[in-house]
Amino acid sequence: MAETGNMPLPPKVLRKGITDMVRISDARMSGTAYGTVVLHTAPEAAAGGGPLALVKNGDLIELDVPQRKLHLHVSDEELARRRAAWTPPQPPLQSGYWKLYVDHVLQADEGADLDFLVGKRGSFVPWDNH
Numbered sequence: 792m793a794e795t796g797n798m799p800l801p802p803k804v805l806r807k808g809i810t811d812m813v814r815i816s817d818a819r820m821s822g823t824a825y826g827t828v829v830l831h832t833a834p835e836a837a838a839g840g841g842p843l844a845l846v847k848n849g850d851l852i853e854l855d856v857p858q859r860k861l862h863l864h865v866s867d868e869e870l871a872r873r874r875a876a877w878t879p880p881q882p883p884l885q886s887g888y889w890k891l892y893v894d895h896v897l898q899a900d901e902g903a904d905l906d907f908l909v910g911k912r913g914s915f916v917p918w919d920n921h
Contacts, residue, residue, distance in 0.1 A: 800826075813854055815861075817899050829854065829861065833898040838880060845873040 800812060815829045837843035842863060846852070851864040865873075882893050895906045902909075 831899060840874070840877055840879065842870075844877055845870055847873070 798814060798816070798818070800809065804812060811826050813827045813829065815832050817832050818830065820828060820830055832843075837846075845865070846863060853860070853862045853864060855862075863870075882890065884890060897904050897906055897909070
């Protein structure tokens with residue numbers, strides 16, 4: 792997971808004089824990071840056909856931090872049209888470690904572990920694994 796504070800704003804945005812924008816990320820954030828960031832999202836929800844898959848350039852998205860609300864201002868009818876037209880993206884590679892990662896690594900909120908290892912091991916960490 793990348794460090795979200797190290798993700799600079801796009802040059803075309805900076806040229807317009809904008810120095811901050813909301814970033815939504817599954818990344819980590821340290822005390823040296825900056826900007827307005829929503830963390831712990833699961834972008835793979837887009838790959839699974841969730842609401843992130845239906846967002847298009849130009850859509851209005853409202854972020855209300857005190858209410859802990861993120862709302863996509865698109866009608867239910869339009870979302871239904873988009874969902875009906877949606878097709879899952881093809882992974883860049885169909886074999887090897889990339890395929891294993893795409894098929895089996897859990898989301899960050901689930902531990903970013905391999906799904907087939909969950910519940911198969913205890914808390915023991917060997918001394919030489921540090």
